[in-house]
Amino acid sequence: MSLDDGEFDLPLFWDSVADVVAPESSDPFKVSTHGCAYTPESEEFDRLSWHHEAMRLCLEGLYPCPETVQAILSPSPDETKRVLDLGCGSRIWCLDMAKEFPHAEIWGIDRPPVQEIWSGEAPPNCLFKIFDSYDFLEEYKQMFDVVHMRFVAGG
Numbered sequence: 001m002s003l004d005d006g007e008f009d010l011p012l013f014w015d016s017v018a019d020v021v022a023p024e025s026s027d028p029f030k031v032s033t034h035g036c037a038y039t040p041e042s043e044e045f046d047r048l049s050w051h052h053e054a055m056r057l058c059l060e061g062l063y064p065c066p067e068t069v070q071a072i073l074s075p076s077p078d079e080t081k082r083v084l085d086l087g088c089g090s091r092i093w094c095l096d097m098a099k100e101f102p103h104a105e106i107w108g109i110d111r112p113p114v115q116e117i118w119s120g121e122a123p124p125n126c127l128f129k130i131f132d133s134y135d136f137l138e139e140y141k142q143m144f145d146v147v148h149m150r151f152v153a154g155g
Helices: 010-021 043-059 066-072 092-100 112-117 135-140
Strands: 082-086 105-110 126-130 146-148
Touching: 043 092, 082 092, 092 105, 092 126
Parallel strands: 082 105, 082 146, 105 126
Antiparallel strands: none
């Protein structure tokens, strides 16, 4: 489904997004405060999961420009490929990327309150870190091949 091939059905597309975003909510675009803590059983965790699924549906995958991302992250015997997800929230994007690119290191970084929703084990190529601010980024300059960040505001 794309605009270029003429098969883009806007009402059908948005109906399916609405089904994914909020199947039981009267307010699918409810905004929450990033600083609040939440657990895997919380409403916020569910919202983040539905949000991820809606974006996956919109992008028809985990990221835009799949040919470019796949070329950048293709295995190389001489270097380790690395991906950084700034504001990783529920970690779901990182976990999905770790499965898709098992040869790459996937780093998820977020602020302290988010750590409370992190549960379960991550694949060995997935690393999660907590930082109070994003001032640390200078330390990691030129280290990542792909940087992912979406819906980060006020953090």
